[in-house]
Structure formats: C-alpha cells, structure tokens
Amino acid sequence: MSHSKSEVEELVACFPGVQEGEEGGTRYFLLPKLELPEGCTPRRCDALLCPTNAHGYPSRLFFAEHISSPTSRNWNASNVRILERNWFAISWRIREGLRLAQMVRAHLEAFR
Amino acid sequence: MGERYSRQSFLGEDAQRNIRRVRAGVVGLGGGGSHVVQQLAHIGFERYALYDPDTVDRNGTNLNRLVGAVRRDAQDETPKTVVAERVIRGLLPAAEIDAHRLRWQEEPEPLRGCDVVVGCVDTFAERRELEAAMRRYLVPYIDVGMDVHVREGAPPRMVGQVILSMPGRPCMFCLGFLTEERLAEEARRYGDLGERPQVVWPNGVLASAVVGIAVDLVTGWSGQGDRLVYLSYDGNSGCLGPHKRLEYVEDGACPHYPISQTGDPVLRSVESRLEAR
Amino acid sequence: MSPVLRIPRRLYKSVRSDLKRPHPFAAERVGFLSAAPGSTTDSRLVLLSGYTSLPDERYVPDPFSGARIDSRAIQGSLQRVLDTGRGEFHVHMHPGRGMPRLSRMDRDELPRIVRSLCVAGPRAPHGIVLLSQDSITAWVWLPEARAPVRPSKVTIVGYPMSFVFGHCHG
Numbered sequence: 001m002s003h004s005k006s007e008v009e010e011l012v013a014c015f016p017g018v019q020e021g022e023e024g025g026t027r028y029f030l031l032p033k034l035e036l037p038e039g040c041t042p043r044r045c046d047a048l049l050c051p052t053n054a055h056g057y058p059s060r061l062f063f064a065e066h067i068s069s070p071t072s073r074n075w076n077a078s079n080v081r082i083l084e085r086n087w088f089a090i091s092w093r094i095r096e097g098l099r100l101a102q103m104v105r106a107h108l109e110a111f112r
Numbered sequence: 113m114g115e116r117y118s119r120q121s122f123l124g125e126d127a128q129r130n131i132r133r134v135r136a137g138v139v140g141l142g143g144g145g146s147h148v149v150q151q152l153a154h155i156g157f158e159r160y161a162l163y164d165p166d167t168v169d170r171n172g173t174n175l176n177r178l179v180g181a182v183r184r185d186a187q188d189e190t191p192k193t194v195v196a197e198r199v200i201r202g203l204l205p206a207a208e209i210d211a212h213r214l215r216w217q218e219e220p221e222p223l224r225g226c227d228v229v230v231g232c233v234d235t236f237a238e239r240r241e242l243e244a245a246m247r248r249y250l251v252p253y254i255d256v257g258m259d260v261h262v263r264e265g266a267p268p269r270m271v272g273q274v275i276l277s278m279p280g281r282p283c284m285f286c287l288g289f290l291t292e293e294r295l296a297e298e299a300r301r302y303g304d305l306g307e308r309p310q311v312v313w314p315n316g317v318l319a320s321a322v323v324g325i326a327v328d329l330v331t332g333w334s335g336q337g338d339r340l341v342y343l344s345y346d347g348n349s350g351c352l353g354p355h356k357r358l359e360y361v362e363d364g365a366c367p368h369y370p371i372s373q374t375g376d377p378v379l380r381s382v383e384s385r386l387e388a389r
Numbered sequence: 390m391s392p393v394l395r396i397p398r399r400l401y402k403s404v405r406s407d408l409k410r411p412h413p414f415a416a417e418r419v420g421f422l423s424a425a426p427g428s429t430t431d432s433r434l435v436l437l438s439g440y441t442s443l444p445d446e447r448y449v450p451d452p453f454s455g456a457r458i459d460s461r462a463i464q465g466s467l468q469r470v471l472d473t474g475r476g477e478f479h480v481h482m483h484p485g486r487g488m489p490r491l492s493r494m495d496r497d498e499l500p501r502i503v504r505s506l507c508v509a510g511p512r513a514p515h516g517i518v519l520l521s522q523d524s525i526t527a528w529v530w531l532p533e534a535r536a537p538v539r540p541s542k543v544t545i546v547g548y549p550m551s552f553v554f555g556h557c558h559g
Binding site for chain 2: 005008009011012016017018019020021022023024025029030053054055056057076079080081082083084086
C-alpha cells in the first residue's frame with residue numbers, strides 16, 4: 001500500500017528523523033526517540049509504525065522497550081523481530097483510514 | 113568412525129564432508145525439533161545452533177513426544193536444550209553445539225551463521241519472523257508443523273506441513289501458507305494456542321521429511337535439482353505429498369523478500385528521499 | 390575472523406552466463422557484484438545480492454591483459470557504493486578448473502580498484518571474486534581492514550547448495 005506524498009511529508013514534519021524500511025513486502029516507518037505522553041517511562045523511545053494490516057491489526061505501533069504509563073496496558077507482543085530489531089507492542093486497535101501522523105497519535109492515546 | 117556412515121555412502125563423494133562441516137540451526141526443540149535433532153545427529157551433522165526457552169514439563173506431559181527425554185527430565189525440569197545436546201553428544205561427543213535456552217529473537221546472531229535452519233515453532237507470527245530473518249542472510253529455512261483439529265461429531269483431523277523457504281524463491285506468503293488473515297486471527301487470540309493436541313508419530317513423519325530435505329540440500333544426492341518444496345501431511349490417511357497449491361504457484365523471484373533486501377537492514381531517511389524528488 | 394560468502398544460485402548462474410559471453414576484443418569479461426554485510430557471532434557474512442554487467446564499450450583494448458575496463462566502469466561501481474552503501478566486488482572468470490588463482494596482472498591492478506571502493510564505502514565489504522569453470526574464490530576487504538582476507542567458505546545458496554571450503558591458495 002502506498003501513502004501519498006503529503007501524508008509522508010506530514011509524518012516527517014510531525015516526527016523529525018523518520019526513516020523507512022521494508023520487510024516481507026511490508027513497509028515500516030522508524031520514529032527515532034519518539035516523545036511519549038506525560039507520565040510515561042521512558043519519555044522517549046524508538047518506535048516502529050506498521051501502517052498496514054500485517055501484524056493482525058489495521059496498523060500497529062511497536063516500541064523498542066516496554067513503556068510504563070498512567071494506564072496499564074496489555075503488552076501482547078514481546079520481542080517481535082522486525083528489521084533485525086526486537087519490538088514490543090500493546091493490544092490497541094485504532095480505526096482505519098487515518099493518515100500516517102494521525103495513526104501515530106492515535107496509538108499514543110493508549111498511554112495517556 | 114570411518115565405517116559409521118558407510119551405509120549412507122550413496123549420498124555422494126563429498127556428502128559426508130558437507131554434512132560434517134555445515135551448521136544446522138533448529139529453533140524449537142519440542143516434539144518436532146527433538147526428532148529433527150536426533151536424526152541430524154545420526155546422519156552426522158556435527159555443528160548446531162539450538163534454541164528453546166522451555167523445560168521438560170514437571171507433570172511429564174511432553175514425555176509422550178519429546179525424543180530423548182526421560183522420566184528423570186520431568187522430575188528435574190531439564191531444559192529442552194540440555195535434552196537435545198545429550199542426544200547429539202551421545203552420538204557425536206565432539207559436536208560443536210551452540211545451545212540457547214532462549215527464544216531465538218533474544219540472540220539471533222548465531223542463526224545467521226547457519227547453513228540451514230529448521231523452524232519447529234508454534235505460531236504463524238514466529239514463522240513469519242524467522243523466515244524474514246533467514247531470507248535476509250541467505251539461509252534456507254525449512255518450516256514444519258502439525259495440528260490436530262478436534263471437531264464435534266467427527267473424527268479429529270490431523271494435518272501438517274513441511275515448507276522449504278529458499279532465498280530468492282517463493283516464500284511462505286507466496287505459497288499461501290502465511291496470510292494476513294491467519295496472522296490477524298492469531299493476533300485476535302493473543303497467540304494463545306491453549307493446550308494443543310500433540311503426539312509423537314506425525315512429528316516423526318514430518319521431522320523425517322525435514323531431515324531428508326536438509327540432507328538433499330547439503331548433498332544433492334537425489335539429483336532432483338532446483339525445486340519448490342511444500343509438503344502437505346494428512347495424518348488421518350497417513351499421506352505426505354506435494355501441496356496442491358504448488359500447481360498454481362509461479363516459481364519466479366519472491367516479491368516479498370527481494371534479493372536486493374539482503375543483509376543488515378538499510379533504513380532510509382524519508383526526509384532525504386522527499387528532498388531528492 | 391574469516392568471512393563467509395554467500396551467493397544465491399540463480400545470481401551465480403547469471404553471473405557465469407554473462408562472463409562467458411564473447412567480447413569483440415577482450416579475452417575475458419568483467420562485472421561487479423554488490424554485497425551486503427551481515428555479522429554472526431563468530432564470522433562476518435558477505436552476502437552477494439546483485440550484479441552489474443559491463444557493456445562492451447566499457448572495455449579498453451590491452452594486449453597484455455585478459456580484460457581492461459575503462460574509468461567509467463570503475464566510476465559506475467564507485468557511484469553504486471555511494472548510492473547504496475553496499476559493497477562492490479570485481480568479478481571475472483579464468484579458464485581451467487579447480488580453485489582459480491589471480492594472475493600477476495590481477496594482483497597488481499585489482500587491489501587498486503578495490504581500495505578506491507573502500508574509500509568510497511568504508512563501512513561495507515569490497516573485494517574480488519574470481520571464478521574458474523567449476524569453482525569460485527574471493528578476496529575480501531572487510532570494513533577498516535587494510536589487507537584482504539580469504540573466506541573460510543563460499544556457499545552457493547540453492548537446491549542443492551554448493552560449498553567451497555577453505556581458500557588457502559594464493
């Protein structure tokens with residue numbers, strides 16, 4: 001699935017330093033040191049956005065480590081290997097049809 | 113020692129040299145993986161990377177199928193890596209065994225150094241990850257698994273598969289074994305497989321097929337040459353044969369894992385790409 | 390740490406097929422293999438994953454060598470290193486069977502090309518791959534290495550696999 005240039009530009013504008021990679025036919029966006037919501041530990045963490053339904057959810061935001069947050073979440077993906085790194089993710093389903101930057105924000109809502 | 117392999121000299125002049133010198137990776141040392149390890153050792157594979165975080169169950173529930181495990185292992189909750197190593201060393205005391213009592217994702221580097229990797233894992237997600245990693249490092253990956261579907265009002269249905277995922281050739285997505293639907297369904301169940309029915313004999317059938325493929329890969333003894341391997345097992349009838357899907361799969365380059373994406377991942381700056389346009 | 394080289398069989402066959410093509414005046418053909426690095430616990434991997442064939446016009450007549458390529462061919466290789474970050478291996482084929490050996494001309498000339506590649510892409514492996522009619526060997530300049538090393542194994546990845554173990558010839 002390709003994303004429009006404006007969507008990608010918006011993602012870069014909101015989350016500087018974003019990188020992209022591909023594996024198994026799926027495109028991923030790496031968000032280095034993504035700032036997490038207030039009350040989270042750590043406050044910044046590398047995150048990997050999978051904007052398509054490749055991991056059982058319409059989109060998924062993986063993190064380089066477990067995040068502790070004001071709301072306790074179900075970390076149902078641990079040490080998932082993607083692009084030769086290990087990632088962690090919670091069970092959190094967001095609605096489909098969002099732009100890339102909106103997806104990231106919607107996933108981060110889980111940690112408020 | 114020279115006589116030990118005399119009965120398998122039909123494998124070819126360089127066969128035993130290749131078998132001795134290649135490194136085999138086995139991920140998952142349960143019912144399937146324990147069979148694979150035993151056979152590889154009998155044939156003379158001397159170098160291994162092994163992964164399994166689990167132990168023999170204290171209540172002995174895996175003694176019905178874990179090759180090499182004995183009652184004492186259940187009492188002691190022996191790690192499965194220890195059981196596997198014991199089986200290998202019983203035949204090859206000087207074998208080079210790199211055993212990891214971990215999930216492979218926690219220490220993946222040794223697998224990259226293997227010449228062939230066998231995956232005896234439980235979930236579709238794990239299979240996807242393992243295949244992706246092995247494709248990156250040009251390692252042929254043999255996937256194996258079996259399931260028993262218990263149905264109301266009908267006999268249970270026993271099925272299994274053996275798939276060779278060869279770098280550059282159709283992958284498990286191309287072969288229709290891995291699908292988004294299967295991965296999604298598995299994710300919905302949080303990957304919880306519950307207590308899946310497992311017995312020794314289908315594991316044996318499938319493990320033997322796996323080892324046969326591994327030996328052929330390493331020795332070329334069968335002369336069959338370049339081929340796709342996707343075997344389907346019907347445990348009710350006892351038949352193991354090429355999956356029907358092979359009739360429809362195009363044996364071209366794999367679009368999911370192009371050879372150009374080999375090696376350590378290269379992530380590109382999106383900003384630079386946009387500026388370059 | 391001796392590296393291990395891997396090349397997919399289909400790529401290997403297409404390289405051989407290309408190098409066997411006759412050239413109007415050169416006795417040998419040359420190409421470039423692209424290489425991705427990988428590390429394991431006890432060795433370095435060099436994963437040959439692409440091939441650039443050189444068109445006829447990239448050759449320069451030279452009665453003293455099997456093949457001489459022009460500066461544009463070398464610049465092309467350097468540019469690929471800069472564009473992709475991957476390594477480049479100069480590849481050619483010698484007649485005869487068994488473990489191939491570099492000619493004196495190869496030993497004099499090829500390291501210079503490789504050293505330029507190392508400067509352009511210091512984080513990637515570069516080097517020389519040499520084929521005979523039935524074998525393959527290599528000289529690998531690993532990142533930050535001044536001198537080449539021979540691979541402990543070359544694996545042609547296909548069904549079946551082929552292995553060339555130990556490369557102790559010069």
